[in-house]
Amino acid sequence: MELLCMWIPVLGSLMFLEISWTRPIEQRIMPEDVKLAEVYLRSFYSLKQNDRNNQGATRRVRSVSAMEDKIREMQNFFGLEETGNLDSHTLDVMREPRCGVPDVDNFSFYPNRPKWKNHTITYMIAKYTPDMRREDVEKSLYLALKMWSNAAPLRFIEVNHGKADIVFTFARRMHGDFSPFDGPRGVLAHAFQPGEGLGGDVHFDEDETWTAGKQGYNLFVVAAHELGHSLGLTHSKDPSAIMYPSYKHSKTPQTLSIDDLLGIQMLYGKPKRKVETQPVAPKKCDPSFSFDAAAVLENEIIFFKSWHMWIRTTRPTYWNRLKEGHISTYLPDITSPIDAAYDIPAKGAAYIFTGHKYWVVQQLKTRSRAGSIYEYGFPSRVRQIDAAVHVSEYGKTMFFTGDFYYRYDENKKKMDPGFPRLIQTDWQGLQRGVDAAFKLHGSLFFLSGAKSYQYDYKQKRVVKIIAGNSWLGC
Known part of the structure; x- marks a missing residue:
């Protein structure tokens, strides 16, 4: 199971890092690929901004080494071959739509493991998306909340006015939290971990097409993932986990994986009522039954x-x-x-x-x-x-x-x-x-x-x- 860690969206603007590759690689790397990788690694793997005034050879070699180390770290997280190079598989993963929360710990913001002290948590939908009917938005968010309350002793209550612990909203580009969205695809949403102010809030990129089905991006799937962050979880390396960073809407019904369950129960304990920690066996004699x-x-x-x-x-x-x-x-x-x-x-x-x-x-x-x-x-x-x-x-x-x-x-x-x-x-x-x-x-x-x-x-x-x-x- 992944170590539970803390996060707040990356602050500040992203600046491109000057870099020169000091060893041959299998394919030609285009400048836009390097820029994509720099932004990705700085956003999700804590790649540090270079001192742009220092153009010496020592600085460039050091930059290459830091870049390669971060690429290996990213490749390790996603189960890719750890080459340190921007090969096609690595770039493809970097291009996948995903959550805006980093994949590595950011202890400068959260030195401890924050969680909600009160297990009764309030929430509010501050702004809806025009892509979906209001009732479909509410149902998708309700089901995402229910997924987590079934797995831990948590209770979610919707409020229509005043202050709420978790605020859901849809927004474009700059939206007041110093973590602007990037337009269609790329980052789909981000969330803040438990705390005051923005703590617990979930923001969805309105430039995406949101749905309750398989077209566009399924709101329930993304909301369930982001709520994991709102409750204190970080990303998982398990591709079957809700907390896996890349978006997926597979043929398998979305349920919490063992990794998700262990994570949420480590923070809040087990539910008072018995929870099914392993999915119920499929009905094998159903006429529509199929195999994987x-x-x-x-x-x-x-x-x-x-x-x-x-x-x-x-x-x-x-x-x-x-x-x-x-x-x-x-x-x-x-x-x-x-x-x-x-x-x-x-x-x-x-x-x-x-x-x-x-x-x-x-x-x-x-x-x-x-x-x-x-x-x-x-x-x-x-x-x-x-x-x-x-x-x-x-x-x-x-x-x-x-x-x-x-x-x-x-x-x-x-x-x-x-x-x-x-x-x-x-x-x-x-x-x-x-x-x-x-x-x-x-x-x-x-x-x-x-x-x-x-x-x-x-x-x-x-x-x-x-x-x-x-x-x-x-």
Whole structure:
């Protein structure tokens, strides 16, 4: 779990830092990329402003070293390869819409851990956005508040006049707190941690398009994150956490991760009523049930959905035997929902993907090692994998993302040329994207929506379609 720390929005104007790179890097870095990185690192990683009057070589070398150190710090936070260079993956992360709160501690403002002394906290909506109906704004903020009050002994009361602990407002550019917004994308919102005056307040950038759905930026998702800061939490490195700094509105319902729960309960304690610290298992026999990932390990098929997993043996004698549980029970290093997985029987290992990270697992309930998906050679635009499957006869692994798939040569350790290609062009019979895949008894099985497709990869055709959750005995 991330260390809980204090923050107040960065004060003052941002000035560009003169810098010269003293060692070769893999790609040409444009001046605008360097300026982007300087502003980003100064805003979120405490990169200090240089003395612009000192132009000596010693100062420039020192500046480069400080810049590289901050880039490594940022790369470490987001699970990227720590090169210290502005590679394409690093720049892509820097361009992602995100929260305006820094990712590192700022102890000069908050030497202690502030929190609300009174667990009954008042709030007020000072200004609404014209993007949404007032009732939709109120509902989104109510649900965000409820998420935190369900996890800790906190009570939120709305007030319409007078003074409130937390004030929500929508504003553009300069708006009176010395932390101007930057227009569309970039910083979406920021919040102040508990305290007097601005303490606890949440500001949303009105230059964004706010919604209650998937278009634009979902107000509930952003508000839930910012309220974590209002209550005293800092950013988390866990991509599944509400307190992860980059905006995400995934297919998985937004809930507090284990990291979020530990953080808020460290500050305020556990709720008086029992809280569900682990998400309830999805209803596997629902006709619309779909999977997130699947793989075979140790003669068992492992299916993943949200934070839950099911294990079914491949041995005929025990074919109907099914075990299930929370992901962390069987994979102690992984606390995020699984996006994709594949196995290589010859190595006795499964490769499990969450966001831009992957884990190599050789045995359940044991430690596993992690890596980055970019080690496979994916372009920076690929932020996560939807499904993967390995065909041992060819030594190839197929990765599916959106409408496309990549083919990776496990022996040469590189992507095959000519990829990505369209899924529907090469995998006839699959009607939409692939959610999960695995290989069993000489066939490939693709789980797409509520259906399971048995695919003969030698004949290159679908030979059977059944309900996906029939694998779970439904």
